[in-house]
Amino acid sequence: MFNYRPLLYLLIVLSIHNAVLGEAIFKDLDLLEAEITPYYIPKSAENKIIPRLQLENTTFADFIKILQQNGVKATSTRSLKDVIIDIKLRQLSILRCIEFITAQTDTKWIHADNQLYLYKSLTELDPHLASRVKEKTKLEELISLEENRVHERLVAKYDQLIIDSFEVTDLPLSDILARLGAKTRELNFLDGGIGFIPLFNPESTNPKASFTFRDTSLKEVLDTIIRTHHYGWRIGNRGKTVIVWPTGGI
Secondary structure, eight states, rough: OOOHHHHHHHHHHHHHHHHHHHHHHHHHHHHHHHHHHSOOOHHHHHHHHEEEEEEEEEEHHHHHHHHHHHTOOOOOGGTTTTOEEEEEEEEEEEEHHHHHHHHTTTTTEETTTTTEEEEEEEGGHHHHHHHHHHHHHHHHHHHHHHHHHHHHHHHHHHHEEEEEEEEHHHHEHHHHHHHHHHHHHTTTTTTTTTTTEEOTTTTTTTEEEEEEEEEEHHHHHHHHHHHHTTEEEEEEEEEGGEEETTTTOO
């Protein structure tokens, strides 16, 4: 009778190894993101979708009322008193609405002490808030640097995974990616495999191709398949997804 215990033990060890490795890769990023979390709008409000936001000749005072109606406590400085908002938005989260409107009006914002502050210049804020803005800016810079480091480490992991065999014949790119994703799940890469997010329309932009790989790294497979068609790819969602797009534009 076959003894499954050694195999089960190996799977447990590999699972623990993947978990520990993941913690090591993301440890510094997790710490930075935990520090910046208080500067974010609460998830309950951030993810709320506004079906239709039509602002015509609207003041910031009116915009703040809309935010408050949607669960975001907000205030603005005096310099925004006479600023007019003219914008039409559909099916966007509150966060995206704030980003669009502040970009259109050249306005800055920070969420601190459970409140959203809208302002034009740092000099308008009291010393406490001004220091929070500086802290947030510094954290954003550190997070950007760490995200690049994490991406490099994940690319190295993709380069370390050797795929013994992968072959497709005259298949659309979307189908090739689906099969490659299934292959990574079969190998339990990063504890569950990866998925692909195609930023192209499979019905209009989906070139066919044939490939044969033997004992090739996942990174090389991706480079060959995706860049053969002049597409680009980048790792997302902490290694769990790969975003694919036409390099000529989405």
